[in-house]
Amino acid sequence: MTNTWALCALWVGLALAAALLAIWFKISTALSEIVVGTVAQLAIIAFFAQGGLLGNTQWITFLAGTGAIVLTFLAGAELDPAIFKTKWREASIIGLAGFFGPFLGCTAIAHYVLHWAVMPSWLCGVALSTTSVAVVYAVMLELGFNVTEYGKAILAACFINDIGTVVALGLIFSPFTYKTLIFVVVSIVVFAVLPFLTQRFFKKYGGRVSEIETKYLLFILFAMGGLAIWAGSEAVLPAYMIGMVLAGTVGKDHSLIRRLRTLTFGLLTPFYFIRAGSFVSVPALLAAPVTLLVLFGAKSLTKAVAVYPAVRAHRYDGKAGAYYTLMMSTGLTFGTISALFGLNHQIITQAQYSYIVGTVIASAVIPTLIANSFFLPRHLLPHPVKNTKSEQEIQRQAAAEQA
């Protein structure tokens, strides 16, 4: 298909269909777009054209890449800097445990159990090490824990976890050369001056019809992304960090964030998620479903084994079970970004990409389905009666009564 507008109409039509499905089934648009991308690719190849959705067309790649960069920036900008100031120690320990557990565990399982080569195994570890900050935050808001010390620490830990993923993705697969050094030094300088510079710039030139704030942010994101690619790294690494350093300034500007969301959800992310879905090979998934099960089991097990002791070490016993379970959920954004990075750089095959994306979707969806289908609503569970007696005293009393 060489007609650009016809191809564009097809993709935007699929995005529209995905948005409608998301509304009807009350699922996230990202998930809907990935699934629509997979199904559409399969159907088009089977019935219409061998090339499918032509996801590697240059302009589609550009829009999808920009979507990933802006989405990552927005995710970073949602950080609350105040949380880090008070909870950095607990957050670092739990967050790093949440990252290193599945990162090392899934890498080992991919290599030794599935017999994947070394580099694909590392990439699998990176893709499955993420945590969905939004899932954790949603439940915290629901239960009112977002304002508690415990909730704040866990939320900050999720950000640390995702920093680990982004840094690993940006550094592991790039050769360490003088370019890497230049990239790191320039990044540190930019991250240091950006909050101050942005505030001054927006104050002087912001609030105009020409949308100067959006252009400024896109310029910074593209420039740092370009530098990252030049250094052999990944453009989302600086995007996430820029989002975090600007969380206290841009992140607080609701009007600007809303305008960026319009750009992101209206045009960019549909191309990103549909493209990510279109590369999933359904025949490969059907050929070896056990691989999917192994990776899903590896992700859940390693996350639990790593996070639970870290949470317990900080004496967070009460609601710990709920939250370490939540931290097992994978963020669709970072999970698919990592997998796509691997596919684009030929680190993994299309079949391996399909298994990783399948696992990312499964670990995002299955906990939600289980919670909604089998568990009673949390507020309805009977409140435990406060008993001042210890367990041993109760047993002793019961034994005495029996005697």
Next chain:
Amino acid sequence: MGSPVFVGIQRILVAFDASPHAEHALDVALSMAGEMKAKLFVLAVIRPPEPAESAEFHAVLDDGRERYERIFVPLRERARQKEIELETDIILGHPAEQIIHKADTIQASLIVMGKRSHTILHRWMLGSNSERVLRYAHCPVMIVH
């Protein structure tokens, strides 16, 4: 409305999602609250998309809050004209859970909600809100068709 069955109804909780059924339920509840001099609580629950994704989740949250705040402005005016004591609340979460939790917290005498038809898949994935509320609520529940 002098029926003895309504004696003692002092706090009515309306579950509101801005659907036509919920609008109808709200009209019924307003009328009942006016007749019985009961306090009216209107609860809007924003359901996050599942699984939640960072940017989209915050967008849904902001959008929901603004939307319900806009809807509540004329509602407050209607309640004021009818001299009904009104309290509105917008929260995030599973609708059935939050409705029951709110009813429990305010010690509601009656929950009024609209009936929404769902597909089998929707019910399996998310559960029917009215069914869950009917099953677990501590007080009478009125489903308005």
